[in-house]
Amino acid sequence: MSIDYTDRIPNNVDLADDRRLQRALEKWQPEYLRWWRELGPEGSHDLEVYLRTAISVESKGWANFGYVRMPDYRWGIFLAPPEDDRRIAFGQHKGEPVWQEVPGEYRADLRRLIVTQGDTEPASVEQQRHLGLTCPSLYDLRNLFQVNVEEGRHLWAMVYLLQAHFGRDGREEAEAMLERHSGDPDKPRILGAFNEETPDWLSFFMFTFFTDRDGKYQLASLAESAFDPLSRTCRFMLTEEAHHMFVGETGVGRVVDRTCQLMREHGTDDVRPHGGIDLLTLQRYINFHYSVSLDLFGQELSTNAANYYTTGLKGRFQETRIDDDHLLTESRYTVAELKGDAVVQGEAPALTAINERLRDAYIDDCQRGVDRWNKVIADAGIDFRFTLPHRAFHRRIGTFSEVKADPDGRIVTEAEWDRRHHEWMPTPEDRAFIKSLMRPVTEPGKMAGWIAPPARGIDGRPLDFEYVRFG
Numbered sequence: 001m002s003i004d005y006t007d008r009i010p011n012n013v014d015l016a017d018d019r020r021l022q023r024a025l026e027k028w029q030p031e032y033l034r035w036w037r038e039l040g041p042e043g044s045h046d047l048e049v050y051l052r053t054a055i056s057v058e059s060k061g062w063a064n065f066g067y068v069r070m071p072d073y074r075w076g077i078f079l080a081p082p083e084d085d086r087r088i089a090f091g092q093h094k095g096e097p098v099w100q101e102v103p104g105e106y107r108a109d110l111r112r113l114i115v116t117q118g119d120t121e122p123a124s125v126e127q128q129r130h131l132g133l134t135c136p137s138l139y140d141l142r143n144l145f146q147v148n149v150e151e152g153r154h155l156w157a158m159v160y161l162l163q164a165h166f167g168r169d170g171r172e173e174a175e176a177m178l179e180r181h182s183g184d185p186d187k188p189r190i191l192g193a194f195n196e197e198t199p200d201w202l203s204f205f206m207f208t209f210f211t212d213r214d215g216k217y218q219l220a221s222l223a224e225s226a227f228d229p230l231s232r233t234c235r236f237m238l239t240e241e242a243h244h245m246f247v248g249e250t251g252v253g254r255v256v257d258r259t260c261q262l263m264r265e266h267g268t269d270d271v272r273p274h275g276g277i278d279l280l281t282l283q284r285y286i287n288f289h290y291s292v293s294l295d296l297f298g299q300e301l302s303t304n305a306a307n308y309y310t311t312g313l314k315g316r317f318q319e320t321r322i323d324d325d326h327l328l329t330e331s332r333y334t335v336a337e338l339k340g341d342a343v344v345q346g347e348a349p350a351l352t353a354i355n356e357r358l359r360d361a362y363i364d365d366c367q368r369g370v371d372r373w374n375k376v377i378a379d380a381g382i383d384f385r386f387t388l389p390h391r392a393f394h395r396r397i398g399t400f401s402e403v404k405a406d407p408d409g410r411i412v413t414e415a416e417w418d419r420r421h422h423e424w425m426p427t428p429e430d431r432a433f434i435k436s437l438m439r440p441v442t443e444p445g446k447m448a449g450w451i452a453p454p455a456r457g458i459d460g461r462p463l464d465f466e467y468v469r470f471g
């Protein structure tokens with residue numbers, strides 16, 4: 001499954017054999033490039049960046065690194081190889097062959113799923129567009145741009161599906177993807193977390209850890225889809241997503257590492273005067289990014305989610321590895337709910353609790369990352385541990401959006417929330433302090449004072465490699 005880079009749009013889907021689709025995509029391409037110039041990474045247009053470009057969808061096809069002038073990046077359409085005789089793994093069509101075309105009765109639902117996923121991709125590029133101006137190192141600047149070009153490619157992935165399978169509606173949706181903008185009061189992005197700002201690099205690392213990880217779980221569920229082109233698209237996107245989460249986890253980990261170093265050096269928790277980010281501020285950033293990312297999974301109980309499952313459009317995380325009937329018509333699932341002023345464990349039909357199950361898998365995954373950050377703190381001999389706040393904390397969607405809860409999940413009054421939320425959420429002072437640290441460091445091998453160097457470079461290169469060249 002090699003990728004043809006001689007085509008105007010690199011692809012491994014034989015685009016040249018489908019003139020109508022090729023023309024539609026070639027018409028969309030200049031609009032995409034205009035969007036990238038206007039709302040893509042600011043100040044990147046003269047840079048040469050040491051990027052990874054897929055030359056085939058097999059794993060070795062990824063080991064392809066080289067300098068790319070940013071606007072010349074080749075966004076393309078790459079699907080994972082088809083699986084022989086792939087069968088639908090769940091729902092009422094379980095056991096039937098997967099679909100290569102969209103069944104008429106599921107057209108609207110599938111379109112909605114693809115549009116919702118697709119909308120997040122350019123949104124994150126828009127959210128991150130100013131960060132290049134304040135990079136903590138060339139290594140980090142390169143990673144930011146790698147994430148950005150891949151999110152751009154994820155938009156291509158979804159737009160390909162829309163243009164190839166949804167006719168005129170698909171073309172209109174593809175155009176609308178470039179018309180909605182993150183934080184735009186009139187035409188915002190579809191999901192809340194994608195209208196938040198990513199104003200600084202700490203937010204960027206938190207975003208790629210927590211919010212890109214939501215992307216992993218959504219893509220993994222869509223990779224189970226009976227609509228095979230969607231499944232194959234998402235399977236390849238997941239390989240790119242893994243790098244985004246690596247950037248987030250190691251980014252936060254390096255901040256923690258630097259903080260601990262400063263704490264020991266100066267014998268104080270208050271590392272701000274020494275140019276570090278104190279652990280309590282980091283905890284508040286965790287609280288914020290984690291809680292807004294939890295919202296992305298939707299309502300705890302959802303008949304839409306149940307329908308997507310029953311009709312085979314969207315599965316569970318690692319559906320085929322789950323040992324049950326894959327129908328869920330009889331099963332139950334534990335769901336946290338409110339009883340008066342207490343959070344209790346309730347039970348609901350497993351079908352309607354599909355979102356909650358996915359959120360649970362996500363929470364476990366987040367916890368594993370937090371444990372690794374905590375190990376950095378423990379290894380430094382410091383008595384402090386990060387915790388993920390309770391799922392009731394700071395929610396805007398679902399059962400807990402109706403109440404105020406502290407990070408332990410205790411329901412509090414509005415008055416107590418107002419009095420104490422500065423302990424739990426990033427304050428304007430926190431944000432101003434983080435902002436004050438954001439000064440560009442662009443000398444090869446040099447690192448901003450608030451973050452430790454990474455354990456190793458990219459593609460076996462040394463840390464002082466010129467990951468980005470300024471033209």
Ligand SMILES: [Fe+2]
Pocket residue numbers: 121150151154215241
């Ligand atoms: Fe993405």
Ligand SMILES: [Fe+2]
Pocket residue numbers: 151212215241244
């Ligand atoms: Fe991502």
